Each structure stands twice: as C-alpha cells, then as structure tokens.
Amino acid sequence: MKILIAVTEVAEVEDDFEIDGLAVAEQYLDYDLNEWDDYAIEAGVQLQEAGEDVEVVSVTIGPERSEETIRMGLAKGVDRAIRVWDDALEGEGQLGVETKADILAAVAEDEDPDLVLAGVQSNDDAFGATGVSLADEIGFEWAAVVNDLDLDPGGSVASVHRELEGGVEELTDVELPAVLTIQTGINEPRYASLRGIRQAQSKEIAPKDLADIGLDASVTESPITLTQLYEPETESDATVFEGSPDEEADQLAELLRDKGVVEG
Amino acid sequence: MTVLAIAEHRRGELRDVSFELATVGRELADATDGDLHLAVIGGEVAEFADRLDREGVDVVHTVDEGEEFNHDVYVQAVTALYDEVEPDTLLMPNSVNGLDYAPAVANRLSLPLVTDAIDIERDGVLSVTREKYGSKVETVVEVDADRAAVTVRPGEWPPAEGTNGAEIRAFDAEIDESAVRSTVTGFQEVGGGDVDISEADVLVSVGRGIEEEENIALVEALADTLDATLSSSRPIVDNGWLPKNRQVGQSGKVVTPDVYIAIGISGAVQHVAGMKGAETIVAINTDPNAPIYDLADYGIVDDLFDVVPALIEAFGGEPPEI
Ligand SMILES: Cc1cc2nc3c(=O)[nH]c(=O)nc-3n(C[C@H](O)[C@H](O)[C@H](O)COP(=O)(O)OP(=O)(O)OC[C@H]3O[C@@H](n4cnc5c(N)ncnc54)[C@H](O)[C@@H]3O)c2cc1C
Numbered sequence: 001m002k003i004l005i006a007v008t009e010v011a012e013v014e015d016d017f018e019i020d021g022l023a024v025a026e027q028y029l030d031y032d033l034n035e036w037d038d039y040a041i042e043a044g045v046q047l048q049e050a051g052e053d054v055e056v057v058s059v060t061i062g063p064e065r066s067e068e069t070i071r072m073g074l075a076k077g078v079d080r081a082i083r084v085w086d087d088a089l090e091g092e093g094q095l096g097v098e099t100k101a102d103i104l105a106a107v108a109e110d111e112d113p114d115l116v117l118a119g120v121q122s123n124d125d126a127f128g129a130t131g132v133s134l135a136d137e138i139g140f141e142w143a144a145v146v147n148d149l150d151l152d153p154g155g156s157v158a159s160v161h162r163e164l165e166g167g168v169e170e171l172t173d174v175e176l177p178a179v180l181t182i183q184t185g186i187n188e189p190r191y192a193s194l195r196g197i198r199q200a201q202s203k204e205i206a207p208k209d210l211a212d213i214g215l216d217a218s219v220t221e222s223p224i225t226l227t228q229l230y231e232p233e234t235e236s237d238a239t240v241f242e243g244s245p246d247e248e249a250d251q252l253a254e255l256l257r258d259k260g261v262v263e264g
Numbered sequence: 265m266t267v268l269a270i271a272e273h274r275r276g277e278l279r280d281v282s283f284e285l286a287t288v289g290r291e292l293a294d295a296t297d298g299d300l301h302l303a304v305i306g307g308e309v310a311e312f313a314d315r316l317d318r319e320g321v322d323v324v325h326t327v328d329e330g331e332e333f334n335h336d337v338y339v340q341a342v343t344a345l346y347d348e349v350e351p352d353t354l355l356m357p358n359s360v361n362g363l364d365y366a367p368a369v370a371n372r373l374s375l376p377l378v379t380d381a382i383d384i385e386r387d388g389v390l391s392v393t394r395e396k397y398g399s400k401v402e403t404v405v406e407v408d409a410d411r412a413a414v415t416v417r418p419g420e421w422p423p424a425e426g427t428n429g430a431e432i433r434a435f436d437a438e439i440d441e442s443a444v445r446s447t448v449t450g451f452q453e454v455g456g457g458d459v460d461i462s463e464a465d466v467l468v469s470v471g472r473g474i475e476e477e478e479n480i481a482l483v484e485a486l487a488d489t490l491d492a493t494l495s496s497s498r499p500i501v502d503n504g505w506l507p508k509n510r511q512v513g514q515s516g517k518v519v520t521p522d523v524y525i526a527i528g529i530s531g532a533v534q535h536v537a538g539m540k541g542a543e544t545i546v547a548i549n550t551d552p553n554a555p556i557y558d559l560a561d562y563g564i565v566d567d568l569f570d571v572v573p574a575l576i577e578a579f580g581g582e583p584p585e586i
Contacts, residue, residue, distance in 0.1 A: 013397040015551040024401065097367065097377050120363075124397055127379050128358075132367035141445040142335070144364035159449075163515050164274070164360045165537075167455040167508075170333075175445040185502035223376045223412075227391070228404035231553075238547070238560040248564045249574030252546065255562060259544060261466050261523055262490055262579055 001051060001153050003044045004113035005078065006104055006131070007058045009069040010034045010124040022229045023093060033069045036119025040182040042189040043149055044117050045077035051153025055079050059107045061089070061100060067205055074200035075192035082107055086209040088217035094125055096222040101133035106213040108138050115158070116179040120145050128181075135179035143174045147183040151176075265298035265386075268351035270342055271316055272359055273307050274333065275451065278315055281357040281416070283423030288384060288416055289355055290320035290424065295386040299323065301349050303435070305341045306330040313432045318424035325349075325435045335365040336444040341437040342369045348435065351411070353390065358415035360515075370413040378405055379415040390414075398532055399555040419537060455516065457509040464493035467521045469512055469539070471497040473528015473549065473568055477505045481584045482572050483527055489581040495519065497529045513538035528568050531556030548572070 009031050017028035041058070048054040058073045058081045060066055070081045084103055089095065108116060118131035128144075135142035147169065148161035156176050161169040163183050174180070192200070210216055241251040256262050269289040271282035286302060293300040299322040304312040309326035316324050327341045342365065346354060354373075356366040358380045370377035382402075383393035390407040392414055461467060468487040474480060480500075487494040494510060501511040512519055514534040524542035529535060531547075531554055539545070540559060547560040548568050557563055564571050573583035 011397070013400050015553060017400075019401070024397070097379075098371070101371065126396070126398075128363045129367035129370075129377060129379050132364065133371045133377075136339075136368035136371040142364075142368070143446065144335075145360045161452070162360065162364070165514050166518070167453060167516060168274075169452045169454055170448055171450045171452060173447045173449060184498065188504065223407055223409035224378065225406050225408065226403055227406050229396070229401055232395075232399070232402045234553075234558065236557040236560065236563075238557050238563040240552075240563045240565060245566055245570035246574045248566055249571055249578050252562065252564060252571075252575060253578035255546075256490065256523070259523055261492070 001047075001054045001115070002111065002113040003047060003054065003056045004108060004111055004116045005037070005040050005044045005056065005058045005073070006116065006118040006134070007037045007041065007060050007070065007073050008034045008119070008122050009060065009062050009066040010122050012124070019229060019231065022226050031065065031069065033072050034119050034122050036121060036123070036182060036184060038189040039184050039186050040117040040119050041073045041076055041078060042187045043182055045190075046187065047151065047153050048077060054153050057082065057111060057113070059084070059104060061085070061095065061103055063090070070205055071200045072192060074203045074205075075196040076190055077196065080204040080206070082206045082208060084208050084210075084213065086217075088210060088220050093226060095220070096224050097127055097129045097133050099220050099222060100130050101137045102219045103213070103215065104130070104134045105137040106215055108134070110213065114177050115151070116140065118179065118181050120181045120183050131179050131181035141175045141178040142180065143172055143178065144181045145183050146180045147186045149180065149186065265293070265296035266301060266349060266351040267293045267298060267353045267355060268301045268303065268346065268349050269355040270357070271302055271304040271312065272357045272361060273304065273312060276307065278312055279357070279359070280423060281359060281418040282316060283318060284418065284421040285355050285357065285416055286316065286318050286321055286424035287421040292353055292384060292386050293320075296352075298352070301325060301351065303327060303342070303345055305338055306332060306334075317428050317430045317432070319426040319428050320424055321428055321430040323431045323433060325433050327435050327437050329437060329439050332448055333361050334444065334446065334448055335361075335368065336446055337439055338365040339368045339372065340439050340443065343372050344437040345435055346373055353386070353411070354413040356413065356415045358417050362415050366413060366415050373413070375411055375413040376407050376409050377413045377415075378407065381414050381416050382420050384414060384416070395533070398530060400553065417533070455509040455511065457507055459493060459509060461493055461495045461510060461512065462517045462519050464495075464519070464521050466490055466492035466523045467495045467512075467519060467542075468492045468525045468527065469495040469497065469529060470500055470527050471529030472499040474500070477503065479586050480505055482569070482586050485581065485584050486572055486576050489576050489579045492525075497532075497535050526556050526560070527572065529556055530554045531559060
C-alpha cells in the first residue's frame with residue numbers, strides 16, 4: 001500500500017508586523033509545518049506501522065527553504081519526500097487552489113497511491129479546498145474534515161468520522177483510492193526522536209520542476225488576482241486595563257466583583 | 265445575471281447559513297439586476313422549499329435525492345443544476361459539508377473558486393474579501409472570469425426574512441448511483457460527560473497561550489477561586505489536556521455565559537463562533553492585535569503567567585506553583 005501525504009510549509013505572522021505591498025513584509029514571517037499536516041503525517045505513519053509493506057511518501061509544493069519542514073516529516077517516519085518547485089511558481093505569492101491541485105495531481109499520477117492524506121486547511125491561507133479539488137481531479141473518492149480513521153492497511157474501504165459543527169460527527173465509509181483531509185485532534189502527533197532526525201538526513205527529498213511532472217508554466221495561470229492586503233480596521237472598543245500585572249489584576253478583580261461574579 | 269445558492273440542512277433542519285446565502289445572493293443579484301435561485305438537495309425538500317421562499321428569492325429548486333448530505337450526490341446535483349440554470353455566481357456555504365463538495369464542484373465545472381468569503385461585491389468584476397493568517401490581515405481577490413464559485417462564511421450576513429411567493433421547481437438531477445462511492449452510515453454526538461459548559465454563568469477559558477499541560481493548573485485555580493467553569497479553545501482539547509466537552513467553538517459547544525474570560529486565546533473564527541454570544545467578554549493576551557480584542561469588552565494586554573496569579577491573589581487565593 002502506498003500513502004501520499006501533502007505536506008505544506010506555512011507562514012506565521014509575528015504579533016507586530018508591517019505590510020509591504022500585497023504581502024506581509026518577509027522579516028515578520030516565521031515558517032513552520034502546517035498544524036493540520038502534522039496530524040496527517042501521524043495518521044500516515046500509524047498506518048505504515050500497522051501494516052507490512054506500506055510506503056509513506058510526502059509531497060510538498062515549496063521552495064528549497066521548505067526542506068527543513070519536509071525533514072520534520074521524514075524524521076517522524078515518512079519514507080521519502082518529493083518537493084515540487086519551479087521558477088514559474090516564484091513570485092506567485094499565493095498559489096490558487098487549481099494550480100495546487102493540478103501539481104499534486106501530476107505527482108499523484110506518477111506515484112499511484114492508494115490513499116492520499118492532506119490537512120483540512122493551511123493555517124495561513126485557510127482556503128480549505130486543496131484536498132477535495134485534488135480528489136476530484138484524479139478521480140479518487142474523498143472525505144473532508146476527518147477526525148477518526150479506521151482502515152486496515154491493504155483494505156478497500158476507510159471508515160471515517162467527519163467532524164461537523166456543534167459536536168456532531170458523521171460516520172462515513174469511503175471507497176479507496178481516496179483523499180482524506182485530516183482534522184487536528186485525530187491523533188497525537190509524535191515528536192521526532194533523535195534517531196529519527198538522524199535517519200531523516202539520509203532520506204531522499206526529490207526535487208522536481210514542472211517539466212519533471214509533465215506540466216508547464218500555464219498551470220500557474222489563474223483568473224484570481226490578489227488586489228488588496230491590509231490590516232483590518234480594529235473594531236475593538238475594549239476597555240484595556242493598564243499598569244503592572246498586579247494593578248491590571250486589581251482592576252479586573254474590581255470589575256468581576258461589580259458584575260457579581262465574586263462576592264465581596 | 266443569475267446567482268445560484270445551495271442551501272444546507274442536517275437531520276431535518278435547514279441550517280442558518282441557508283438564509284444567509286439568500287441575503288448575500290440577493291445583494292449580488294441586485295448588482296446586476298439579476299435573479300436569485302436557491303436549491304435544496306435531499307431531505308424534506310418540499311417543506312424546505314417553503315421555508316426557503318424568503319424575500320428576494322426568485323426560484324427555489326428542489327432535488328429530491330436522499331435524506332442527508334452525501335457529497336457524491338451533491339456534486340452531481342449541483343453540477344447538473346448549474347448546467348440548467350447557468351448562473352454567473354455559484355454560492356455555497358463555507359461549512360464542513362460545504363468544504364466537502366464545493367471544491368469538487370468547482371473543479372468539475374472548471375470554475376475559479378474562492379472560499380470563506382466575508383464580503384462579496386460585483387462591480388464589473390467579482391471581488392471577494394477573505395482573511396489570511398488567522399484574521400490578522402484581510403485580502404481582496406478579484407476574479408477575472410465570467411463565472412465563479414464562492415463559499416460564504418456562516419454568520420457574516422443577516423438571514424433573509426419574510427415570505428415571498430418564489431417559484432418552486434422540482435429538478436431531476438439523474439444521479440448516477442455507480443458514482444456514489446461513499447456512504448454515510450450514521451451520526452454521533454460527542455462531548456457529553458460530567459460538565460455542560462453551555463449551562464455555566466461564568467467561564468474561564470484557556471487557549472494555546474498556556475503552553476504546557478502542567479500550567480492548566482493555574483487557570484483551574486482561577487476558575488475555582490471565581491467559582492467558575494473551566495473551558496478551552498480547541499488545541500487544548502486536541503492535546504488531550506482537557507476533555508472534548510470543554511471545547512468552545514464551531515465544532516465544540518456554543519456558550520452564552522454572563523462572563524467569558526479568554527486567557528491566551530487568539531479568537532480564531534471557529535472559536536468565536538462558539539462564544540460571541542457571551543454577555544461580557546474579558547481577554548488576557550500578550551498580543552494587542554489578537555482578533556479576540558475585536559469582541560472583548562475588557563482586556564489585559566499582558567503575560568497571563570503574571571496576570572492570572574495576581575488575579576487569584578486579588579481574591580485572597582493562592583496561585584499554584586507551576
Ligand atoms: C473545521 C475547523 C473547526 C474548528 N473548530 C474549533 C472549535 O470548535 N474551537 C476552537 O477553539 N477552535 C476550532 N478550530 C481551530 C481554530 O482555527 C484555531 O486553531 C484555534 O481556535 C486556536 O486556538 P487558540 O486561540 O488557543 O490558539 P492560538 O491561535 O495559537 O492563540 C494563542 C494566543 O495566546 C496568546 N499568548 C501566547 N502566550 C501568551 C502569554 N504568555 N500570555 C497571554 N497570552 C499569550 C497569543 O498571543 C495568541 O493570541 C477549528 C478549525 C477548523 C479548521
């Protein structure tokens with residue numbers, strides 16, 4: 001059985017930041033493994049550990065910088081990784097859903113996995129659409145927002161829970177091959193062990209450009225253009241207590257007494 | 265120009281977002297003197313159609329296929345209906361189920377897709393406002409295409425009201441059953457247990473700012489001091505530091521306490537969905553730009569590890585060693 005995991009590196013914005021044109025200025029961004037993908041990696045590695053002959057491959061669309069993030073997955077048990085990047089993707093800022101789905105589809109067609117795992121969303125763009133677009137593009141079945149997965153490695157149906165709103169889960173059987181988008185909390189992502197980190201150094205990260213996967217620059221063409229990026233006007237009319245922590249706490253304590261939360 | 269919006273229902277109830285879609289759909293249709301079509305797929309479609317016949321709705325299409333949501337059926341039904349209605353804008357909810365079919369519909373119809381819209385305008389081109397980096401910035405994207413699909417954030421538009429006399433049309437989507445490769449086998453409620461946080465008058469709620477499991481004892485002590493109930497944002501539950509029944513938010517509980525004290529919680533949209541109805545909201549957060557402050561009535565912009573012990577002491581309690 002082969003499992004392909006879409007792993008993305010996301011940018012996080014520091015508390016104080018400045019905007020430079022249509023982007024947050026680079027010096028205020030930190031890069032990290034997408035939170036949702038950490039759970040997808042864990043789900044894949046658990047299936048690998050549960051069965052014989054299960055290969056777990058990660059695929060990332062990202063520049064060389066993202067290899068650090070990719071290695072985190074390798075250190076946690078991913079067998080090998082593919083990284084797709086191309087000059088044509090440089091400077092695109094935010095890649096559209098269609099572009100990402102087309103690139104991942106080309107890799108999936110090469111790799112021919114039985115199961116694809118992706119995060120529910122990337123916590124920077126939060127489009128939440130890549131996994132399901134990919135599934136439709138490659139003709140796989142799918143399930144979005146999966147927070148429980150029951151699948152025998154080698155089995156043909158995945159029994160999943162989809163986490164709906166308001167504390168309700170939907171129980172669904174999904175025929176393989178399938179794409180599942182993984183919700184946080186489905187498992188407990190492991191920390192990479194020192195041994196894992198060492199082993200990751202010798203695992204393969206195969207760099208590929210668009211031509212390598214049979215695509216050209218037209219894949220980046222999108223009718224969607226980013227035209228504005230700004231800090232939303234603060235709607236805050238909160239009364240902010242000022243002073244030392246003790247003084248702030250005293251003011252809040254007084255408020256809570258006034259509100260009758262605490263007597264006296 | 266025509267707008268087509270897809271309603272959502274679950275376990276026999278239309279969800280609020282259906283009526284919100286009617287509002288935003290009408291706004292868009294008005295911009296081009298166009299028509300607004302709604303569609304409802306599965307369940308008691310005739311009854312749903314009556315309820316969806318709100319002001320501004322021109323046509324309600326009913327697709328009588330299945331009881332509950334199944335994305336394989338929805339994808340086929342929506343694409344077939346799209347071919348029939350030929351709308352310029354296809355609106356779907358940015359709900360968990362919306363995200364389970366909208367991307368596939370857009371892909372199949374080769375429509376550009378923008379998700380989680382908080383504002384949409386059509387002034388020649390379609391421009392969609394959405395958030396990035398956990399609400400820290402807003403972006404506007406323009407869609408330079410004749411047709412597009414947009415998913416709409418629940419809770420951003422008021423629901424359409426009234427009744428109207430829209431035309432109700434039954435639509436036969438001719439579902440190909442062999443293309444239905446997923447089966448919904450049931451539903452399960454989660455998050456029961458010892459405490460019902462939705463009943464509490466005062467909630468002390470803790471988020472990822474608490475950093476370590478051991479530190480939960482600190483907010484627990486505050487909750488004890490205030491005789492309040494302890495709740496949390498999602499990461500605390502994901503980490504297994506508190507049980508699921510303590511989670512406030514979209515996928516957790518909706519709470520409406522008199523006082524909600526958010527400690528080390530950023531105020532992500534899915535969290536806010538569960539607590540914005542609290543009467544008084546207090547935030548303790550080091551980041552003055554955290555989105556929670558857009559909601560908060562009172563705030564302390566400081567380190568929770570300094571403020572919370574001081575607060576416990578202010579009530580004569582003793583903060584635990586952490
Ligand atoms: C489909 C879906 C459903 C979801 N459902 C829910 C849900 O029901 N409930 C929910 O909560 N989330 C839900 N989420 C997750 C949500 O998107 C956020 O990831 C989550 O709410 C963030 O939790 P947080 O605010 O605790 O953490 P963060 O966003 O990481 O915020 C931590 C905050 O702590 C502050 N902080 C850090 N250190 C300190 C300190 N020492 N003192 C004071 N402040 C400090 C930081 O400034 C920051 O603002 C859902 C997501 C998805 C995709």
